[in-house]
Every structure is written in C-alpha cells, then in structure tokens.
Amino acid sequence: MKICCEKNELFERLQSIAAITGGGPTTKSILRNCLFVATDKELQIKATDLDVSACLQIERQEVDGKGELALPAARLLSLVREVPGNRIIIEATKDGKGATVCSESGEYSFKLLGESPDEFPEVRGFSGEGALELPRAKFAEMLRRVAVAASRDSSRYQLTGVFCEIEGGLLKMTATDGKRLTTDEMEIDNPASAATSGIIPNRAVDVMVKVLSQGEESVKFALEETEVQMSFDGGEMMAKLVEGTFPEYKSAIPSEVKSEVTADRGQLVAAVRSASLVTDKETEAVIFRFKGKEVAIESKGSDIGESMIRVDVEKEGEDVEIRFNPSYFVDALRTIDTEQVRMEFFGSERPGAIKGELSYRHYLMPLVVN
C-alpha cells in the first residue's frame, strides 16, 4: 500500500485526532496509533481511545493498493510537520507493521515502525437514528465557547465536559468548573421533539471543535443515552458520555439584573491584565468599581503595590463594586468576538454575567473578602 497525499490536509487530520491518540495513560500502545484504511474509493484515518473515536476522510490523495496501516500518531504528526514540499508519500513496509514516510522529492525519508493493523480496535460507523441536523460551524463555535468553563479536574468528573440538553426546538449547552458557568442555546429543527441530555467529555469536545470548525454544511448530531454520534462531510465521530449527573445549575443563575454595563472589550482586557500584574501570586483579586460613566479597576499586592486603572463604560442601573479573579475575567472576555462587551451584575456576591452575541452567557462567581 502506497499513499500519496497533501501534506497540509494530512497534518490537519492528524492534529484533529491528537486529543484522542495523545489521551491519558494507557497500557494499550495500539491506541497511540492512527489507522490508515485504504479502499478502492477512499482513504480514511481512524483513531480511538475506546471512549472517543473518529474516522476522517483524506480527500486529495492517490492510493496504490488496498490495505490498512497503523502508525504512531504523535510521531507521524511531527514528521509531517518537518517534511518539505506539498505532498507526502507513505509506503507500507512488506510486513505491514511500519512504513516509509518521505517527501515527494525523496530528499527526506523516514522509516517509521508501527504496529499490526489487526490489533486496532473496531471503530463503529455512524448509526444515529433520529439525528438532528445542525449548522456545522455555528455548532462548533457554540461548543468552543461553552467548553471554556468546563472543569479539567478529574476528581469532579461530572463537570469535565459540556452538558447538552435537547428540549423541544432548543439545544442548550452548559459547562461549569464550579467558579464560572457558561451557557448558550440555539434553535433547532427537532421533528421528533425528543428530550435528551448528556455530558460530552472534554476530550471529545476538543476533537469536535477541531473537525467541525471548517465547512458550511450541516452535521448530523445524535445524543443518545450513553453516547453521542456525529456524521459530517468528511468524517464521523462518536464518544461515550460522561457518567454522572450534571449539577442542578439553573437555580444558581441569577435573574434580577441590578445594572447593565457596556464597555470596549479590548480596553477592558488590557486594563484587567495590567491590574493583574499587581496582585498577590497566591490570591489574585481585582476590584471593579462601576460608577457613573466609568469603571475603576483596582488591585493590590501585599508585597508589590497597588494599581488603579479607569475605563469608560456605559452603565444603566445601580453602581456596582465587585471582585473577580482577573484571569477568569480575561478568559471570559476572550470568548467574545465583538468589539463591545455587555455585562450584567446582580450584586457583589452574586455572579456577574458577560454576554456574547445572542444567547451566550459567561457567568463568573465573584471573590469576597471574609
């Protein structure tokens, strides 16, 4: 089997699956490999860690001979990065357990040891019944923004993912690590109007965001009881859902807005970052005093000094004084693309909400001095 494909395309595919092949510690070394599957019609690259699986098409390719080839994904990715030229040639060795990877001109040539393709676990194809049709890029963007708040702490496993709820004509996503909570929703065409929910694990979300972010077509999305399946132009994906119950978060979301503020996002990011330079390493805290037409951003480091930065804002409602961890605050502002950012406050001990376009909300719990 000999494959000749576009370097950039291969690189992109390998990057997309890196979250799967580079996952947690495993005793099954085959899972560190990606599997090339060449048939008469197409060339696929597959990866699985038994929880999350992906199967992606490589479009611009020429294949000589059918067969399968398992190669270590991370190593292949770094080789592909180094090889010059636009195209890459991968040729399986005779025993089928390795390959020669070389540049089109033949100046660069690597011999890469792989594993027997027979050991590669089966990756099931898409079988989602009653799948929803969702706009691909919009869905990926929504996932990306919401996933920012998902916990990375494996001890709270039920928070280590994005909670998806489908209810009537609405798809809702929520994530929280306990200190911040993101939520967004989109209207969907849900003819079966089945209500389901599930937590998509972080690792799957990473892959989904990567593979779905390009392309205008739609994605078929099936949220089943224990897994999520997707089919899209150029591939398929599936992932086991996180077992566990997502906490009852709705009551934590405040409702009575006390003040609403609009500010220049870039200015605000710069100001908060500057203020964070003068906070204690161990206890970062920045005070925001929204008063009249400006916000005074203050910080104080016990061994460092103090800062005071003023930024113009437009405010409706009461004056607010509230403390946030500056890095969470900046993270939240960065998930927004608009020039202006709108914020809602509900009191100094209630979460603050940073609003994106449409329905995206990033709630941030304040710090309080006890």
Added chain:
Amino acid sequence: MSIIQKLPSDIVNRIAAGEVIERPASVIKELVENSIDAGATEILIDLEDGGCKRLTVRDNGCGMDPSDLQMAFESHSTSKLDTAGFREGMFGVGTLGFRGEALPSIGSVAEVEAVSRTPKGEHAYRYRLDGQPPEPAAGEPGTVLEVRNLFSRLPARRKFLRRPATELSHIIQQVTRIALAYPGVSFLVTNMGKRSLDLAACDTLRERLGQILGADKLENLIEVAQPGDENSPHLHGFISAPALRRGDTRMQNFFVNGRWVRDRLFTAALRAAYKGYLIPGKHPLAYLFFEFPAEAVDVNVHPTKSEVRFRNPGLMYPLVYNVVSRALEPEDRSQEAADDSGSDAKAGIEQAALDFFANPPPSARGASTGGSGGSIAGAGWSAAGGTREAVEERRELPEVESPGRVFQLLNSFILVEEEDGILLIDQHALHEKILFEGIYRQLLEGDVVQQKLMVPEILALSVEQAPLLEDGCRLLGACGYEAEPFGEAEVAIRAVPELFEGKRRKSRVAEICQEVFSWLEREGDRYLSDDETPELLEQRLRALASLMACKRAVKAGDRLSPEEIDSLLEHGDLAMDPRNCPHGRPTMVRLSRRELDSSFDRK
C-alpha cells in the same frame, strides 16, 4: 524512757547527706557553690578516680577564719541568712547555698579536710573533723576543701558509685552548669593529673558557650532577652537554631537566679515553640536564665535545689513559649543580627540565608546574568561551618561560568547550581512551607479572599465523622471555606479560599475538606476546648494551615515543568523562612564546593 527519741546529730547528718550527696558530683556542686558564694573568681578542682577516691576544690574566695571554719561543719549552720532575712522566711535567699547541710553532710560520709585563709589572715588554718580545733597551716587566701574516700563508711552507698569515668562525666556536667551561670569565674578540672575541663574567665555567656560547645556552634545560637517587670522575671540566654539539635533534652539548661534547675514546664514550652522547626524526637539546645526577685521563687523544695517552685507558675510557660517563638521568626533573627555587630560570623550566616531568597540564582528569575557577589552562600543555618573561611577560599577556585542551572532529580528534588556549591531542595517540603506561610498568614489576619462557587460541592461524611459536622464546618469556616451542614452527614461547600484555587491549580476542595474532618477525628480533642485560649487558637490555626499546605503541595514523584520549578524557587524567595517545612523537616540541603571537593579527596 520515752519511746520517741531525738536522733543523734551524726545520724541526722547522714540522713541529710543521703538526700544531698549522691555521688562525687553532688559534693562538687555543694563545694563549688560555696566557693562562688565566697566570691571566688578562680576554682580549681582536682580529682582522683573521678572524685571517688579524692576530690579537692580550691578557690580564691573570701576564706574563713578559724571560728567560721569550725562552725561551718556544724549542722544547719550557714553564713547566708542574716537574722532579718531569716525572719522573712526562706524566700529571699539570694545566694546558692544556705541550708547549712552541705559541709556537715559531706563530713558525715567522707574524710574532709579544710584549709582556709581570709585575705587579711596572716596564715591559713587547717581543720579536720576530728574534734580538734583548727590549727595553723600554710595556704593562699581562699579555701581548699579535700574530700577523701567518699562513702567509705557507707558501703551500701559506695556500691552505687559508677566507674570513675562516669563519675567524672557527671562532675564535668555539674561544673559546666555552674560555669554557664558564672562566666566571670574560671574553672579547671583535672582528673589523675589530666585536664578534663578548662574554662578561662570570660566576659559574656556567649563566650562561655563558645568554650563549652565549640566556637563553630555559636553561629547556630540565637540570643534571646526579655526584660522583666514586677510580675515576670527577666529572661535572657541562648537557644539553638533548628539546624543545631539533639536527640534528647540534656542540653536544655534552665537557670533560676543563677541556679540550674530542672523543670518539665520549660521543656514543654520549648517543644511547643519549636513545633514546625524540628521534627518530633529532635530537641533544641537551650540556655535560658530567669532572674526573679528573690522572694518570687522558692528554691527550698528539693534538697539539691534542682527543682524550684514559682510564686506564679502560670506565667512561665507562655513566657518561654512567646520569647522562643519570636526569636525563631526570621525577621527577629535578622534584626538581632543587625544589632549584634560583635558577632559578624553569625550575622553573616543569617544574612546569607535570608539573602539567598532575596537574590535567588539567576535562573530562578529567568535572567541569565550570573556571577555577582556571594549572596547565595549558606542557604540555611546548617552547612554553615566557617563561612568567612569559605568566602576567602572561594576566590581561589575557578568561577562557574553561569551558575544557576536548575534540574529536577528523581521527580522529587530540585538541584540548583550555585557559585560555590550545589543546593538540593525537597520540592514537596519547600512548596509545603511556602503554602503554609501564605495560608497561616491569611488565617491569622483573617481577611481570607473567598471564591464563591457557582454550584456547591457536597462532601459526604463517614458515620464516625457525622457527629463532628458542626465543629468541622466551624473549622472550615476559620480556614476560609464557606461550609454548612447539609442534612445529617453531608457538608455543602459554597465558597473556597482563593488562596487554594487560582486558575491553573488543581482544585482539591473535597479532598482538603475531607482531610480536615479526618484530622478532627484524630486530634480534635487536643485542639478543641471550651476554654479557647489564644495559644490554643494559634496552635489550631497552625495545625490546620500545615494540614492544608501539605495537601496542596506538589508531592515527591510529581514531575515539574521548568515553569513550575521557576515558580517554586521564586515563591521560595518570597517565603519568610523557607528552611524548614511545617513539620520541621529541612527543605533544602546545601553542599559547598569544599564539601564536594573533599568527598572526592581533592584536598
């Protein structure tokens, strides 16, 4: 004839001797104390067989005239109580001896001969306990007491004497104790013609300690002083830095009005004050002198006067604890070092230790300019031997081109290359200490910044822990958590101290809270009491801070990224006292170039 008879005086004396005279060292104690009370500035002790066969104490004190000499050996006679003093009772005696038991007691259990001459006397007088009056003899001003064949008339007691070498060591210990209290007096002990202890008169306790411990130990001693007032005694002396420690408490010496005493209270106070600086089983050295107004202390509760009773015992523990704790804090140490210009070496070491973290090696700051100054000499009290010498020697050694390379070893230690050696840091211990200081400071100051939680974390307690629900929530509250009972056996945590959170740090809320409950289960009785004294509160906060620091710190075996290592070293630089972890283990070990060279036989 009445059944009850008065004991003959020689029997009384022997009974008294049994209380006071246990071994040659007790004789020495009595005689040397007499010499000091006589104003001697020079005391010579000569022994045969560790004093079992013969011991002679010669002094240059005020001496005795013939009548005093004779009186001295009569029971309960003393020169140290005038009638007025006696009327006030035995409180108020400012001299070492006074019970008037010593000489008669010794005389009853050994052969004693005294030769004494007053400064004005034309010659000395000799007196033996044989009923004969003192006879003229040759002799310098002062007193010579010779005691032979101790316990020869009491075979039962003689059996208890140990080998001469053992008895000698007891004598040395005894003389040393007295010598510490009287630096102005010179002491010479010879046994079988060989010098066993030679202490020249000196001006300060510090010099005397140098004579006794060796000058190299001085830099590891911390001077303490606390002026007294009408209620509390004047306290002064030295304690050892944590690097200088022993496996027992024998080097802990307490003196009340110049008299060496034994008191568990002091030992306990020291132990409490060193908590966090020394691991259990290791003890500091201490030489603490308490000066009371004479009437505030009763020394007559024990025949050898090695125990005393204080009029106000409740004051003593906090006094020692507070003075010692304060002295162990590094700011105090640097201040003290600055004040004490007479001790350059000590100041140098301490400053070097503090400087290390004020000017960490270049890599710790991410800069690469190396090779300025010797500020990283001696990052700790330990390994401090002869710094000045080391500084001079270093100039001759080839300069390390760019010191400050940093490595992680065995996923547990950090190796820092220094200009004149290497520093090995225990990553867990140092991180733990840094966290401990931050946590403790915040808990103490009470302005804990809390991160509110969007959704509470629920912690389930075990059956055994359930009864501790309320107490545990209260303690968690003191640690900056917002925790409240949630049903019968669950805790809802609604806010966590920001100190433990930070964005990139792994949250271990449930784990830490669980740890607090386990700790409460184990040690709650010790730290919870209806009577919440400031000391108890402080100790509790320390214990909690230490517990949480331990949980949050990186562990041995954790692989650290270069950024994490840099951050650890940088934080170490901010820590007040990075040298010991909260459990008292050292956080770092320094190997100087000299030590490395000598390990390879390069010198």
